[in-house]
Amino acid sequence: MAPTLPDQPTWALDVLGALDAGILLLDRHCRVLYWNGWMEQASTLPARELLGHDLFDALPNLRESRLHSAVRDTLATGAPGVLSHTLNPMLFPLRLPDGRRMVHNVLIRPLPSQPHSHGGDARCLIQVTDVTASVNRERVLREQRDARYRAIVDTAPDAIVTTDTRGMVQWMNGTATRQFDYRPDELIGHSVRVLLGDDAPDWIAMAEGSGPGSPCGLDIAARPVELSGRRRDGSAIDLELSMARWESEGRSFITGILRDITERRRAREELRASALAMRQLAEQTKATLDALPAFIAVLDRSGHIVSVNRAWAEAGPEPSFLGQGCIVGDDYLRHCGRGETVDPRADTVMDGLRTLLRDGGPPVSAEYVTNSQRWFRCLAAPMPAGPFGGTVLMHIDVTEIKSMEAALRKLVGQKSTLLREVNHRVKNSLQLVSSLLTLQTLSLPDERVRVHFQDARSRIEAIARVHNRLYQADQFQTIEFGTYLNELCEDLARASGGGDMCDIAVRSEVVDLPIDHAAPLGLIANELITNAVKHRGDAPAKVTVTFRRERDRLALTVADRGPGLPSNFDIRKSRSLGMRLISSLAGQIRASVDIDTTPKGTVFRIELPVPDAVPLLESSAAEEFGG
Incomplete structure (x- = not known):
């Protein structure tokens, strides 16, 4: 029932x-x-x-x-x-x-x-x-929460790989797939050794030191480990590994964060190499300073010595250069205030050094002589970027250089005297030749022949006048052409009979010309002025001579008011000795000759480039250095 x-x-x-x-x-x-x-x-x-x-x-x-x-x-x-x-x-x-x-x-x-x-x-x-x-x-909320966590982890800048306790890959984030060039699920179930280099430590052994017991069930490895990784194509990658063990639903897992430190390691290696290079440079600089014969010291801002080179350290305590006997830590300014030199210029050195330490400024350079008659050149330069600031100080023994300079000045003086004597004798010899031509001219009955002799004498005197200027000047490689041109025109005016026969006006700038330009240009001026006076016609000759600098060119102009030249006149085809001489001399100094012929006269314009500067010899012997 x-x-x-x-x-x-x-x-x-x-x-x-x-x-x-x-x-x-x-x-x-x-x-x-x-x-x-x-x-x-x-x-x-x-x-x-x-x-x-x-x-x-x-x-x-x-x-x-x-x-x-x-x-x-x-x-x-x-x-x-x-x-x-x-x-x-x-x-x-x-x-x-x-x-x-x-x-x-x-x-x-x-x-x-x-x-x-x-x-x-x-x-x-x-x-x-x-x-x-x-x-x-709950499942939706959990999936949403997990999705947020996965999104955060998946977009992390470092590669994250999770394995079981056997080292088999269970999961890897997107950065790991890109970093090692694998598809997201391609390595699931494979050993993590695929991602590590042959010399990398064992993954499981590294994880033995970490395990559950910390908050959130994680125990992060205390210290990251640097190792090498391996991409899919076999290329190496430098990694920094941080590991954690954790448990979920009775199972243990290992998570590793693999940070790409290739750039960091490269920068570290470059920094190490740079530090090595800097150390080698510092050692080389010190060795170089130690090898120099100069006495070198580095002063801080207060004037205390922080470093000296070997020459300074081995100089001994006896005073010679300013500060000899100072050691590292001494107050250089106080030590040098004891009056160890006889030259007042040493005080100038110390004043400049004090100003340099206090206010900075340009380097200081000065010479002084010691009681032992040794000459030194002191150089002090600021070091604003150095670790101590202050100044680097150098004393150079220039006694031998001073002796050589005195000997050189004496030699230059002797050569100056010799050159002056040579120019004087050349001028006298040319004057003698000119006088002989004058005597010969007086004995010639033919007027046309006497004219040729007078032209030759004029040319010789133009050259003699150049040597006369060199003899009178303090330098022997250039002459001031404006003054020379004035003297030449005055002599030619007197030789032509004075104001009744010719009127020569000179307008010249002050220009120094080398002797190899001044002599040809003087002969050209002599020929042009002589021709203007000779072909003046019935009226007195009126000649205007100008010489000026126009930027990078020099221009000599000789203008007269004579009968002029034919309109088709070509100086290169002229049979006149004077014109051929002008053309030849102009070619020597790379000058151009322009002729402007008018019914009221002729204008000759000689243009040439400004010559390069000529280094000058010392003009006079200085006082000989005894020592």
């Missing part, structure tokens, strides 16, 4: 049927006493087919399941039971209205026995709760 549900108010059954949960009642034999409408809908099993029947006969898949055991325990002991979907995947076969599997929890409660029973009428109430919506909501 099937068990029956005790008489209950009708409203009680209506309440159980209206609940948004499954309610079923089992007797001590697991027979169904009540199966509400919610259970009918979720299981598609009508109550009439289940009432009075063993639940686990109607649902044979649940026999010997965790649900079956929990029901037996509750009926036997009276202890309630709770079965959650997370730990018990095999519960009731329930479906949602849309056909999806229902995720549910089961609560089993014992019911008290009826008053008339003798303890053999044990029953239990089973409540089934639909948690599908909450589970889905």
Whole structure:
């Protein structure tokens, strides 16, 4: 006979049927006493087919399941039971209205026995709760949270690789796939050794020092390790590895952060090489300073010595140059204030050095002589960028140089005297030749022949006048051509009969010309003025001579008011000795000759480039240095 549900108010059954949960009642034999409408809908099993029947006969898949055991325990002991979907995947076969599997929890409660029973009428109430919506909501939230975490990790600038405790890759972020040139899932299940170089430490051994125990279940390796990695194409990559071990759902994992330090290592190597080069440069500079014969010291801003070269250190305590005997740490200015020199210029050196240390400024250079008659040149230059600031100081023994300079001045003086004597004798010899030509001219009866002799004498005197200027000047390589031109015109005017025969006006700038330009240009001026006077006609000759500098050119102009030249006159085809001489001399000094012929006279314009500057010899011997 099937068990029956005790008489209950009708409203009680209506309440159980209206609940948004499954309610079923089992007797001590697991027979169904009540199966509400919610259970009918979720299981598609009508109550009439289940009432009075063993639940686990109607649902044979649940026999010997965790649900079956929990029901037996509750009926036997009276202890309630709770079965959650997370730990018990095999519960009731329930479906949602849309056909999806229902995720549910089961609560089993014992019911008290009826008053008339003798303890053999044990029953239990089973409540089934639909948690599908909450589970889905949690899953969505978890997936969103995980997606945020994955996005953060996946976009991290460093490669992140997770392996199991065997070193098999379980996951790697996007940076790792780009850094090692693998597809996202290509290395899943492969050994992490694929990403490490042959000389890299063992992944598992490095992870042995880390494990669970720190907050969040992570224990970060205390110190990153530098190692080499390997890209897909086999090329090497420098890495810095930080590791952490963690656990999830009873499993252990290892996560490694692999930072690309190729640029950092390259910069570090360059810095190390630069430091080595700087150290070598410093050593080379010190060796160079030690090899110099000069006495060199570095002073800080207060004037104390911070460094000296070998020559200074080995100079000994006896005073010679300013500051000899000072050592590192001494106050150089105080030491040199003891009056160790006899030359007042030493005070100027110290004043300049004090100003340089106090205010900065240009380098100081001065010479002084010591009691032992040794000459020194002192050079002091500021060092604003040095570690101590201050000044580098150098004393150079120039005694031998002074002796050589005195000897050279003496030699130059002797050569100056010799050159002056040579020019004087050349001038006298040319004057003698000119006098002989004059005597010879007086003995010639033919007037035309005498004219040729006078022309030759004029040319010789023009050259003699150049040597006369050199003899009178303090320098022997150039002459001031303006003064020379004035003297030449005065002599030619006197030789031509003075103001009654000719009027020569000279306008000249002060221009120094080398002797190899002055002599040809003087001869050209002599020829042009002589021709102007000679071909003056019946009236007195009026000649205007100008000489000026026009930028990078020199211009000599000789203009007269004579009868002029033919319109088709060509100096290069002229048979006149004077014109041929002018053309030849102009070619020697790279000058051009322009002729402007008018009915009232002729203008000759000689243009030539400004000659290069000529280094001058010392004009006079200085006082000989005795020492």
